[in-house]
Amino acid sequence: MFKTYYIKPTSISTQLMLVVVLLCFGFNLKAQSLSELKTIAAENNLQLKAQFKAFEAQLEGVTQAKSWQDPNLSFGYFISPIETRVGPQIAKFSLTQMLPWFGTFKAKGDIAAYKAEAEFEKFQDQKLKLYLNVAEKYYDLSALRYIAELEAKQLQILKDLKSIVKSNYENNKANLVDILRVELQIDKQLSVIQVLKDQDQALATQLNQLMNRQLKTPVLISNPKQILDQKEVMQTDSVSKNHPRLEAIRHLKESNKAESVLAKKQAMPQFGLGLDYAIIQDRNVMNAGAGQDAIMPMLSVSLPIFGKKNKSRKREASLQGESIQFQLENEKTRLETEIQVAQYKQDELYSLLDLYEKQLLNLQDILQLSEVALANASMEIEEVLRLEEERLLYEKQQAKTLANLQKLNETLIYLTSNSEL
Template sequence: MIKDIYKNSNLIFTKFILVGVSLCFNANAQELDSLKIEAAEHNLELKAQYKSFEAQLEAVTQAKAWQDPNLSFGYFISPIETRVGPQIARFSLTQMLPWFGTYKARGNIASYRAEAEFEKFQDQKLKLFLKVAEKYYDISVLRFIAELELEQFKILEDLKSIVESNYENNKANMVDILRVELQIDKQLNVMQVLKQQDQVLVTQLNQLINRSLKTPILILNPQQILEQNKFIEIEAIHKNHPRLEAIRNLQESNHAEKDLAKKQALPQFGLGLDYAIIQNRNVMATDAGQDAIMPMLSVTLPVFGKKNKSRKKAAVLQGESLQFKLEHEQLQLESEIQVAKYKQNELLSLLGLYNKQLERLADILQLSEAALANAKMNIEEVLQLHEERLLYEKQRAKSLAEIQKNNETLNYLTSN
């Protein structure tokens, strides 16, 4: 029950941050796990959601609390004469008691609402993990592409040497050298742009973690991270996903509301005590001047039934609404999983295509560079082939990143 969470709410916050961060099998992937944990500990939006849960927990105590007793005092300006003396003042203490089980029903309503709030916190935590992973893979693919661009730069330098050698042997024109230099300048500009883009992504990831925006993100081997095999086979949603559990807890709260509506239609009891102060005036009686004590019992009469019928009807309608919401959320999760599975198959198909194209281009480039060295092929054609190879390499890298991000999405959609 929610009371166990209530007793250890601060400890629970740290505990459930760690739940959902799965252990990976290489050091680079573990870096992502540490980023997720750090984000869960410091992200302001997640902290706000947890505080909302703690605030809802306090409603449990409020719901189970008894009504405050009513104490009244009256002073008679003109004392009321009685047989034993004048009555000059009166105290009255009353405590109202609802029908049996009313406080329990109210406590159950607040408890289940608190549990629903906790499930929202769980869902927000999982969404935060997904956002961190997506930014992490965006940085990884950008740095992998930067490595590919650097490799392309070195290839262009080698091609320039070959063309210069051919020019010295009257096998090439100066325009061929200038064409290669033009590509080198273009390559340097591309590498500079990638560096600036990297800084933007690092800033965005640090913002999610809520730490200094200039904190470096260390990724030792981006290619290895992107090529790790973590393909997920999913058939259906998990029945205990936080998005579903939140609605189920609200349904339980609704059942308690129906029970409360029935109990509110029953009488309430009031226990009280009256104490009257009697002044002694030397009346010739054995009980002269003795104060009066009178126990009291009161009962409310719920004769106006419209409001009670309205409470019951509202609870029934709210229950129907929650059932529709649950069915819609189940369909929504199933739809999102099917879209992710379709995207996974599409990305794997594209990855296979890029791998085949790169294998063929590797053979073509080997032959073309040999032909260029023997002045049997134009430098422009060789540059075009290298540009095509780089394009496929970058498309392959982006597909790998999308596969990893899609896996993270599937992890979120099927979380328990």
């Protein structure tokens, strides 16, 4: 007696629509995994390259710190020659080399080396943050493309609903306004798909920027739903003892210890070795050594008698050490806090996922009944549209929640990484 219509979300027309959406999004022919994208970013990212060059520049300071001071060479010419027993002295050359206290060079070298290692740990941390940024953009893009698939399916469902309403209208079981309502929803759906296309291009551009490649390079993600459904939970109890953020501060702490040693060395005398060469003019002085130039070795010693300056250096190194220790303790607390917050968010998102799954199961049963009722003209199209929109909303929220879970997992990987990665 009554015609019954069933909405098929996986019809051939729907599949064709998905293909069109994928082509419109400009995908490449070859999909790249997240690990491959991370590798590309690590090799090409400009900010990471800049950080590594900063480390290499800091490393050059080790050679400079261990280098000897330049010797001093001086020349003096006597306008009025000084008469000596063997003749008048007309000019003098002096060469002096200062020698610091024993162990000073080693202390300076240690300071520079530890600072260079701290800079390297900053590079390691920058690399881990880059991996995290790439992963976040990757999962955002995966969620966006899965949502684009959902929107394309929704468009096909609306077209099927339009067919049902149109059939009811031809049988005087529906009004023309019902057809117009569905057409309005179809136009809205087409606009949503276009907006998603623009957002896709923006996210792909950001991802390409992180990898330092052409901004319009297509980014292919095969099976976004499967990527989002990977529910590998990152379990951790505490912060990694070798996290780069902690290691960088520890190296600064070691550098400070070397500065304390240097402060003690600088309170000791410095030695100077020198050589004076005096030019004596030969004026036929009746002397066996007449006109013979004079050579005089010299030894000098600095006198560190201003104790206030030396005490200030030691006090400065001690205060810096206390400051670095506070920084280390604070960084440990920050990392632990960030881990706990991420874990709380994980639990919250899993609760939301359970809710969405239950709601979607209930809505699926209701929609099957409502579709039959609509075909039999016993339900208004507004209610069916509302239910379809509610189902789509839950599916999109589910996709976004899955993406947020993946990003939280990557965040925990970053927070628990060590400097050896």
